[in-house]
Amino acid sequence: MFELKFNPGYNTFDSDSYTVHLENPREPQLFRNTFPYEEVPRIGFNHRLVPMKMPKDIWVTDTTFRDGQQAMPPYSVKQVVDLYKMMHRLGGPKGLIRQAEFFLYTKKDREAVEKIQELGYRWPEVTGWVRANRKDLELAKKMGLKETGILTSASDYHIYLKLKKTRRQALRDYLNVVRDALEVGITPRCHFEDATRADYYGFVVPFAHELMKLAEESKATIKIRICDTMGLGVPYPGVAMPRSVPGMIYGLQYYAGVPSEWLEWHGHNDLYLVMANAVTAWLYGCSAANGTVLGIGERTGNPPLEGLVVNYLQLRGNDCQVDTTVITEIAEYFEKELHVDIPAMQPLVGTSFNMTRAGVHADGLLKNEEIYNVFDTDKLLKRPVVLSITDKSGLAGVVLWVKKHFVATAEPLAKTDPGVQKIYEWIMTQYDAGRTTAICDSEMYEQVKLHLADWLRKNGYET
Numbered sequence: 001m002f003e004l005k006f007n008p009g010y011n012t013f014d015s016d017s018y019t020v021h022l023e024n025p026r027e028p029q030l031f032r033n034t035f036p037y038e039e040v041p042r043i044g045f046n047h048r049l050v051p052m053k054m055p056k057d058i059w060v061t062d063t064t065f066r067d068g069q070q071a072m073p074p075y076s077v078k079q080v081v082d083l084y085k086m087m088h089r090l091g092g093p094k095g096l097i098r099q100a101e102f103f104l105y106t107k108k109d110r111e112a113v114e115k116i117q118e119l120g121y122r123w124p125e126v127t128g129w130v131r132a133n134r135k136d137l138e139l140a141k142k143m144g145l146k147e148t149g150i151l152t153s154a155s156d157y158h159i160y161l162k163l164k165k166t167r168r169q170a171l172r173d174y175l176n177v178v179r180d181a182l183e184v185g186i187t188p189r190c191h192f193e194d195a196t197r198a199d200y201y202g203f204v205v206p207f208a209h210e211l212m213k214l215a216e217e218s219k220a221t222i223k224i225r226i227c228d229t230m231g232l233g234v235p236y237p238g239v240a241m242p243r244s245v246p247g248m249i250y251g252l253q254y255y256a257g258v259p260s261e262w263l264e265w266h267g268h269n270d271l272y273l274v275m276a277n278a279v280t281a282w283l284y285g286c287s288a289a290n291g292t293v294l295g296i297g298e299r300t301g302n303p304p305l306e307g308l309v310v311n312y313l314q315l316r317g318n319d320c321q322v323d324t325t326v327i328t329e330i331a332e333y334f335e336k337e338l339h340v341d342i343p344a345m346q347p348l349v350g351t352s353f354n355m356t357r358a359g360v361h362a363d364g365l366l367k368n369e370e371i372y373n374v375f376d377t378d379k380l381l382k383r384p385v386v387l388s389i390t391d392k393s394g395l396a397g398v399v400l401w402v403k404k405h406f407v408a409t410a411e412p413l414a415k416t417d418p419g420v421q422k423i424y425e426w427i428m429t430q431y432d433a434g435r436t437t438a439i440c441d442s443e444m445y446e447q448v449k450l451h452l453a454d455w456l457r458k459n460g461y462e463t
Contacts, residue, residue: 007254009053020209020255023202024168028156034243035197041232041271044240050250050284055260058282058316060308061290062087062100063266065112066129066149067302068292069103072338079337080112081119083293086333087305088121089326095123096312096320097305098288101149104128104139113143127189132177137184147187149225150177154204155194167203175210182220189223189264195248196232200241204248208256223262224252225290228277231270231300235280245277249284264288269300278303279311293330294342294349306330306348324380348381355386357438359394362387366400389439391431398423401444402452410458419451426451 004013035041064087065080075083084100091097103109116126128148130136140148152174153159159170174190181188190211198204208224215222226248233245241247249265252258265281265288267274278289295304306327313322331349334340344352354377356362364371369385378384387393387401395415402413402420413420426447427439449456456462 009253010051014254018201018255020206022167022171022206023199024166025202026166028160029199029202030156031197031242034240035232041243043234043236043243045238046240047238048240048247049237050246052246052283053250053285054283054315055285055287057261058287058289058312059098060091060096060305060312061098061264061288062124062292062305063129063290063297063302064100064292064305066101066103067266067297070298071296071301072340074108075112075338077108077112077115081115082333082337083330084116084124085119086326086330087124087293088119089323090306090309090330091123092320092322094320096309096322097124099127099147100124101127101129101290104130104136104143110143117144129191132174134177134180137177137181137186140186141184145186147189147223148181149189149191150174150181151193152177152190152207153193154207154227155198156203157197158194159203167199171203171207171210174207175214178211178214178222182214182218182222187221187223189225191225191227191266193227194229195226196228196242197230198242200248200251204242205251205255208252208258212257221262223264224258225264225266226252226281226286228265228267231268231274233267233273233277235273235276245280246284249281249286253285260285260287262287264290266290267303268298269295269302274301274303275307275311278308279315282315294334294340294346296340304348310348325382328381328383351386352388353377354383355388356400357388357390357397358392359396362393362400363396366396366403389427389444391428393427395420395424398427402448405441405445406448406456406459406461408459410460411455413452413455417452417455419448419455422451423447 004015007014034044087097102113113126126145128140128145130140130148131151159165159167163170178188192204195204211222232243234243235245252263263286265278265286267277282289289303289308291303291305291308293305295301309322327348331342335342342349344350347353354373356365356372361372365385373385387397387404389397389401398420399413399415
């Protein structure tokens with residue numbers, strides 16, 4: 001029988017046959033049709049569409065010092081503080097990056113938190129991550145934290161196969177530790193681990209529903225972090241549960257009554273959808289999107305923090321007054337201080353992000369930089385367009401390289417200049433002889449001095 005339920009968000013009566021109830025099967029539900037394990041996971045469609053409804057306020061949260069720390073050699077206390085300070089500047093005075101999450105288990109973890117607390121910054125707020133037990137909660141309380149994440153695994157892979165419990169037992173234990181958190185004055189943030197492999201209607205929604213009942217009874221805030229632990233979430237419309245990101249977000253609000261501002265998305269990049277999923281979560285009603293600096297996290301990583309910031313700017317503009325140039329500072333810090341090799345093709349921070357090698361691109365850049373540059377990278381990232389000279393760069397590449405390295409005060413340089421032609425011929429001779437590396441700047445300087453001496457003198461350069 002279908003039940004009519006008034007939907008205040010759309011001011012309509014909605015018809016739905018689902019009523020919230022916990023299912024407690026004897027055997028785990030592993031969704032073998034969707035996750036056969038011996039094959040690549042399958043995307044099932046039920047062609048049900050849910051409305052897109054972005055919250056009024058959306059923001060970014062960080063887990064660089066928790067999930068990110070699981071994929072890095074341990075940071076020193078100084079490095080944690082340095083990165084936190086840059087994160088604070090990147091988020092701007094209004095705190096686009098609202099929270100940062102920390103481990104608390106080692107002496108060094110706690111020292112780093114104490115050093116950060118001494119800074120007195122409002123943003124990002126320091127929060128913790130604990131296991132679902134009273135002892136860990138006492139540690140968070142001792143550190144003076146107002147909020148902490150609590151591991152509350154959601155899928156039967158974890159409940160039955162790892163914890164060796166039933167759903168009813170897990171739900172009881174999770175609710176008890178949430179009550180413990182409220183008793184010690186800490187806002188609990190329940191991490192629904194592996195939610196995209198969980199029984200959505202049989203456990204995820206009933207668990208969220210019980211949390212909201214507890215929040216109402218205690219007049220407290222209880223948050224939910226939806227964890228796409230294995231990167232199995234899908235942003236496309238019409239996808240069946242449990243892999244639908246739109247369905248996941250919409251249903252938690254519709255069936256369990258979770259406010260947008262209590263919802264957070266935490267994704268992984270196992271199947272290349274990490275950023276699309278995070279933005280989709282925003283679009284369908286989740287206020288917070290969780291990420292890590294450079295996307296470094298367990299296995300394939302999380303949404304890159306810098307990518308979340310730039311996607312926010314695309315959706316809302318710079319109403320938080322963020323300083324995007326800090327992105328480049330962070331990348332340089334990782335390379336110089338932490339000795340991390342950032343992949344050249346990584347967006348925003350890789351060396352090839354705004355580099356051109358193709359002659360047709362160089363020709364466009366000569367005419368107008370906007371033709372082949374995504375935005376003013378010099379202004380927003382302190383990264384002017386760069387050029388790598390290869391056998392694909394053409395005459396336009398030679399001219400563009402000279403333009404980037406020498407200011408023409410007397411006369412511009414043309415592709416028809418004999419000197420440009422000779423430099424291009426030298427380049428092609430290199431590759432005809434079997435060269436496979438790019439021409440370096442020092443080689444180009446030598447060629448320019450050799451073949452463009454007159455042009456250099458006319459423009460005030462000594463040769």
